[in-house]
Amino acid sequence: MKLTATKREVMGKQTKQLRNEWYVPCIVYGKHVEGTLNFKVKKNEFIKLYRQVGSSQVIDLAGDCTEMVLVHDYQKNPITDDVIHIDFLAVNANELVTTEVMIKWVGIAPLEKNSIGKISLIKDHISVQALPKDLPHHIELDVSKIETLDDGIFVRDIDLGKKVEILDDPDLAIIAAVALNNEVEEVVVDPIEITKEKSESATE
Secondary structure (H helix, E strand, C coil), X not given: CEEEEEECCCCHHHHHHHHHCCEEXXXXXXXXXXXXXXXXXXXXXXXXXXXHHCCCCCEEEEECCCCEEEEEEEEECCCCCCEEEEEEEECCCCCCEEEEEEEEEECCXXXXXXXXXEEEECCCEEEEEECHHHCCCEEEEECCCCXXXXXXXXXXXXXXXXXXXXXXXXXXXXXXXXXXXXXXXXXXXCCCCCCCCCCCCCCC
């Protein structure tokens, strides 16, 4: 997946003009990158690509920057919901990367079909470590075996093969069964939301 990155000279408040031109200012940083690199990408191209790759798939920057990157973080305007800044983490094809992978469930739980209870997504991502090429886009968990209120899916139940190491506590619950009369706060996932901790790097 490729995304064109164009070098930018403007910083700070001057980046408002970039956004008016449908560009998003971004930075690129990483262990093998000297300092922080400042670029801009087209907003619509980024959004379209991110919906396909998420935060755990490698993007090949092209143009003025040719780094292999992951989307490490982004910021949104709280009023307009527009993407206003992106942090890219440069990675090496031969070095392990730590990131978070989105959880999705598939199937129909007998628990819900029989009106015994309902499914609750407790944790919508897990932390993993792998080479960039081995990182999964997302993880699908089959809920068709959840038949009673005592059933659930835990981190220990996830098998991503030998090339991907799961870093979360094996005893953490991912999907739980709850009684119908219990109020559950569902996890709501933004289509292009990055479920990663905010970067401490500068946003301009």
